[in-house]
Amino acid sequence: MVSAVSSISSMIDRPAAIAAVPSFGIQPTASAAAGVSQASFSDVMAQVATTTIDTMKAGEAASISGMQGKASVQQVVEAVMSAEQTLQTAIAIRDKVVAAYQEIARMAI
Numbered sequence: 001m002v003s004a005v006s007s008i009s010s011m012i013d014r015p016a017a018i019a020a021v022p023s024f025g026i027q028p029t030a031s032a033a034a035g036v037s038q039a040s041f042s043d044v045m046a047q048v049a050t051t052t053i054d055t056m057k058a059g060e061a062a063s064i065s066g067m068q069g070k071a072s073v074q075q076v077v078e079a080v081m082s083a084e085q086t087l088q089t090a091i092a093i094r095d096k097v098v099a100a101y102q103e104i105a106r107m108a109i
Contacts, residue, residue, distance in 0.1 A: 045093075052090045059083025 062079030065071035 048090075048093065052086050055086040056083050 059079045059082060062071055062076050066073065066076035
């Protein structure tokens with residue numbers, strides 16, 4: 001679980017990784033026009049969700065290939081371990097979002 005959180009924090013620490021996210025029609029702000037790229041939170045979460053789904057599908061495909069004898073044990077283990085780490089990261093993100101929502105819900109109006 002610690003590795004999942006550290007991978008999220010490393011992505012946050014690397015603005016170049018976030019800057020590579022497509023803008024999906026969002027108009028650039030004044031600071032973006034000045035050379036500083038910005039991505040919205042929803043864009044980053046969409047990219048994380050897409051990557052998670054792709055990694056899980058790759059792990060499943062590698063498992064099926066391994067059962068059919070088309071992939072080596074090492075390839076299957078690597079793909080499954082990558083999928084497991086990705087799933088742990090997704091669960092950590094979900095837990096943080098739920099905790100933030102609960103904290104907001106407890107705020108006095």
